[in-house]
Amino acid sequence: MEYSVSEIDALVREEKRLTAVESHNEAWAEGLSAGIEPEIIAEAALETAFGEILRANGEIATLALLDRMREKVIAGAFEPEMLRH
Template identity: 85%
Template sequence: MEHTVSDIDALVREEKRLTAVESHNEAWAEGLSAGIEADIIAEAALETAFCEMLRANGETAALALLDRMREKVIAGAFGPDQVRH
């Protein structure tokens, strides 16, 4: 089976995403084990993410990410029954 450049790019992006999820899960677990409440960890993670988005891509990209995440929350994408990976 032959892969196109866009197929390979999509596979690389997904592998990077999964690696990022794994790293974040480890950091989350470390924070919890250090006695930090989940809401504090979540807020710090979101602040870091948006600061980086603003720095790297500007306000429009950060606001677009915020809009996508809001729509996912409304759609129930982060509910307890949803697979995270």
């Protein structure tokens, strides 16, 4: 079976996403093991992520991502039964 360039790109992106989720989960577990509250871990992760996006892509892209994340929260995308890993 042959894949198109866009299909290969999508597969690579999904593999990277899964690897990132795994790395993040390990860091989260380490923080919890160190006695850090989940809210503090989450805030630090968000600050780091948005700082990197702002640095790499600018304010408009960062605010657009914030808007998309807000809509996902409203839609319930982050409810435990909706998360995909």
